[in-house]
Amino acid sequence: MSDDPSGDGAEPVPDGGAVTEETAGGSGGSVLAGLRERDDFVVIAMAAALVVFPFLLVDILGAVGDVIGISIGGYAGLPSLVLIYGIIVIGFNLLLGYTGLLSFGHAAFFGSAAYSAALFSQVVPSPILMVVVGTIVATLLAWPIGFVSIRRSGVYFAVITLTFGQALYFYALGPGSWLTNGDNGFSGIEADGLFLGAVPLDIELLPVFDSYTVMYAFAAVVMLGAVWVGNRVINSPYGLIFEALGENEERVEFVGLNVFRYKLMAFIISAVFAGVGGAMFVIHEQYIHPTTGLYWIQSGDFVIMTVLGGTGSLVGPVFGALVFEYVANVISGVSLPVIGSIGSLWRFVLGAVFVFVVWVFPRGVYGAFSDLATMLNGGRGGDGDEPVAADGGERE
Amino acid sequence: MLLLQSEIASILLNGLQQGAIYALLGIGLTIILGTMEFLNLAHGALYLVGAYTGLIVFQETALSNGLLYSSGITTIGFEGGFLAALILVPIVGFGIGLLMERFVAEPFYDRPETDQLLVTFGLALIIEEIVKNVIGGNTFQSIAPSTIFGVNVSQPISLPLVGLFPSWRLFIIGIAFLVIGLTYLAIERTDFGLVVQAGTHDSEMVKILGIPINRSYSLVFALGAALAAFAGLIGASIQTVSPQIGTQQALVPAFLTIVVGGAGSVRGAIAGGLVLGVIISAMTQTYSQWAQIVLYLFVALMLVFRPEGLFGSAEVGE
Numbered sequence: 023m024s025d026d027p028s029g030d031g032a033e034p035v036p037d038g039g040a041v042t043e044e045t046a047g048g049s050g051g052s053v054l055a056g057l058r059e060r061d062d063f064v065v066i067a068m069a070a071a072l073v074v075f076p077f078l079l080v081d082i083l084g085a086v087g088d089v090i091g092i093s094i095g096g097y098a099g100l101p102s103l104v105l106i107y108g109i110i111v112i113g114f115n116l117l118l119g120y121t122g123l124l125s126f127g128h129a130a131f132f133g134s135a136a137y138s139a140a141l142f143s144q145v146v147p148s149p150i151l152m153v154v155v156g157t158i159v160a161t162l163l164a165w166p167i168g169f170v171s172i173r174r175s176g177v178y179f180a181v182i183t184l185t186f187g188q189a190l191y192f193y194a195l196g197p198g199s200w201l202t203n204g205d206n207g208f209s210g211i212e213a214d215g216l217f218l219g220a221v222p223l224d225i226e227l228l229p230v231f232d233s234y235t236v237m238y239a240f241a242a243v244v245m246l247g248a249v250w251v252g253n254r255v256i257n258s259p260y261g262l263i264f265e266a267l268g269e270n271e272e273r274v275e276f277v278g279l280n281v282f283r284y285k286l287m288a289f290i291i292s293a294v295f296a297g298v299g300g301a302m303f304v305i306h307e308q309y310i311h312p313t314t315g316l317y318w319i320q321s322g323d324f325v326i327m328t329v330l331g332g333t334g335s336l337v338g339p340v341f342g343a344l345v346f347e348y349v350a351n352v353i354s355g356v357s358l359p360v361i362g363s364i365g366s367l368w369r370f371v372l373g374a375v376f377v378f379v380v381w382v383f384p385r386g387v388y389g390a391f392s393d394l395a396t397m398l399n400g401g402r403g404g405d406g407d408e409p410v411a412a413d414g415g416e417r418e
Numbered sequence: 419m420l421l422l423q424s425e426i427a428s429i430l431l432n433g434l435q436q437g438a439i440y441a442l443l444g445i446g447l448t449i450i451l452g453t454m455e456f457l458n459l460a461h462g463a464l465y466l467v468g469a470y471t472g473l474i475v476f477q478e479t480a481l482s483n484g485l486l487y488s489s490g491i492t493t494i495g496f497e498g499g500f501l502a503a504l505i506l507v508p509i510v511g512f513g514i515g516l517l518m519e520r521f522v523a524e525p526f527y528d529r530p531e532t533d534q535l536l537v538t539f540g541l542a543l544i545i546e547e548i549v550k551n552v553i554g555g556n557t558f559q560s561i562a563p564s565t566i567f568g569v570n571v572s573q574p575i576s577l578p579l580v581g582l583f584p585s586w587r588l589f590i591i592g593i594a595f596l597v598i599g600l601t602y603l604a605i606e607r608t609d610f611g612l613v614v615q616a617g618t619h620d621s622e623m624v625k626i627l628g629i630p631i632n633r634s635y636s637l638v639f640a641l642g643a644a645l646a647a648f649a650g651l652i653g654a655s656i657q658t659v660s661p662q663i664g665t666q667q668a669l670v671p672a673f674l675t676i677v678v679g680g681a682g683s684v685r686g687a688i689a690g691g692l693v694l695g696v697i698i699s700a701m702t703q704t705y706s707q708w709a710q711i712v713l714y715l716f717v718a719l720m721l722v723f724r725p726e727g728l729f730g731s732a733e734v735g736e
Contacts, residue, residue, distance in 0.1 A: 122532070124532050170721075173722065174721060174725060176531055177673075181674070182718055182721045184670065185674070185714040185715075185718045185721075186714070188670065188710070189711045189714035192714070193711050196708070197708060197711070319665070322539060325539070326539075367547070369547045370544060370547035373543035374544060376540040376543070377537055377540035377541060380533060384533060
């Protein structure tokens with residue numbers, strides 16, 4: 023896992039990641055195409071993007087904001103938060119975008135991981151162990167929930183995942199208060215530093231740029247791991263079957279594959295990502311409440327991020343997470359000359375953008391851009407089909 | 419023994435009242451789902467619109483009649499206001515339903531159901547935010563009037579077995595079941611209802627037979643919306659009103675109702691609503707902390723062991 027992209031640093035294309043799938047079948051660039059075939063490329067490109075990301079989001083946008091007099095720069099903790107949600111939606115997209123299952127209950131995995139990490143931190147405040155524990159709990163929870171939910175499809179699947187999530191939410195709010203502190207929220211979660219407490223998470227790595235904290239580096243490394251795993255999954259035979267399931271479940275069944283098993287696996291994998299994210303979230307925010315952790319609107323937020331970014335590619339949803347958190351945390355504080363303060367309108371703006379994207383770009387923002395790029399390249403002009411199919415075909 | 423009987427009677431009565439709201443919501447959702455195979459996650463937003471329209475009508479009429487009116491936090495009930503709302507709210511809901519069908523639902527009839535869920539989910543967010551920003555995010559008291567049709571309904575009434583029961587709630591149960599009954603008759607006994615039923619069963623065949631089903635679609639959608647708005651008004655008269663009620667108190671229960679009752683079945687929505695209402699009221703009276711949890715787990719079990727619901731055919735929405 024290379025953290026040093028000094029060679030590629032000059033090319034700050036933050037969307038390098040999923041080009042792999044998109045233009046692999048394009049016309050020229052054999053060296054580049056060969057590179058893109060490799061799994062490492064996605065991870066390296068992502069690493070490059072992660073190095074410049076806080077600088078762009080916080081410092082550059084902050085500077086631009088100073089010039090135009092509107093504060094559009096992110097705050098120092100925002101890049102980490104974006105990455106945490108990004109990790110979750112990469113996993114969520116494996117379920118929604120590839121396997122075609124819309125879950126409205128992923129807050130259950132996010133929240134249960136967050137709470138168990140929080141509880142565990144009272145005993146051993148090691149961030150890495152908190153993530154491990156949270157992920158294990160989310161996985162163990164996903165198994166039975168998935169086992170039951172996967173039997174239904176379409177809206178029934180959405181509703182059944184929702185009911186499990188809501189049951190957990192009301193448990194955390196009421197009868198489970200002895201564990202979760204109920205409506206008062208679970209506060210005072212303090213993770214120790216990394217490496218047995220030697221490196222506290224809030225240390226700044228660089229002198230001027232205060233968004234490059236140890237916490238960010240931690241989130242970035244986990245993000246790289248998530249991208250790597252996600253990429254391995256979608257390029258594996260398993261991933262191809264996920265995608266086939268999304269396109270035509272019956273055919274997969276006719277081929278003789280155990281549809282149930284693959285769907286369950288996709289569900290559990292996506293819950294693992296949500297669990298990692300949930301535990302990271304609680305380390306980052308040091309506070310968790312049933313509404314932020316387990317309420318179904320949180321599941322809905324994962325859906326919004328994923329669809330905004332684009333379900334057709336691995337890292338597309340990360341852009342959705344970026345847009346969502348940017349609008350929620352930065353745009354909400356912006357005061358415009360004519361319209362005035364955005365304030366609580368942010369969810370309205372987000373909802374409108376979301377409806378627009380669903381309406382006009384069924385493949386999400388990222389999908390629309392890459393379609394456009396393919397068209398401009400004069401390659402196989404936007405045939406709009408699912409991307410990895412072409413990639414996978416070539417691998418055989 | 420008598421104590422137990424009275425306990426059960428009051429559980430049933432409270433269940434009837436909550437179940438009536440669920441049934442109204444469920445009927446609307448189920449006829450839209452059944453006829454158009456359209457999944458409307460904005461159904462809760464229609465409940466929200468109904469509640470707030472009721473609130474506004476109620477306050478405005480109270481104001482124009484020179485009655486006490488203190489900044490919307492507490493309202494003093496006025497008979498005329500609620501009657502006006504009873505008529506106006508379903509009309510507003512009907513109108514919004516027509517617009518929604520025409521401009522939101524229609525472009526999505528042929529798109530995957532995930533897209534339908536997504537776009538209506540976004541719409542629900544937008545409506546909730548509009549309400550929050552135009553009217554405000556604060557919580558309003560419920561809007562029950564003190565008299566209706568000249569009868570004082572602010573005092574509890576003594577019923578056999580149950581004991582004291584708020585007479586307003588009794589009125590609510592009565593009027594809700596009147597509307598449910600009329601809707602049921604409209605679906606079961608009229609030509610329009612016949613088209614709707616046929617459309618639920620096989621909309622393509624209806625089209626082939628030359629029946630202008632698109633016109634029925636708009637009507638069905640608008641009817642479902644009017645019912646949801648009416649449920650919102652009823653709900654606003656017994657519970658506090660805030661922008662979150664659309665998703666919290668309406669959307670999710672509406673889906674649970676049709677899951678229990680069976681998608682596409684009006685009878686199922688009524689039965690499902692009542693079953694859920696009774697479960698909620700029974701749990702609230704005994705182990706109130708567990709009420710919601712038991713409700714959700716019941717629905718989950720239902721989905722596992724009887725996915726077609728009480729009256730449904732498992733095909734719709736699958």
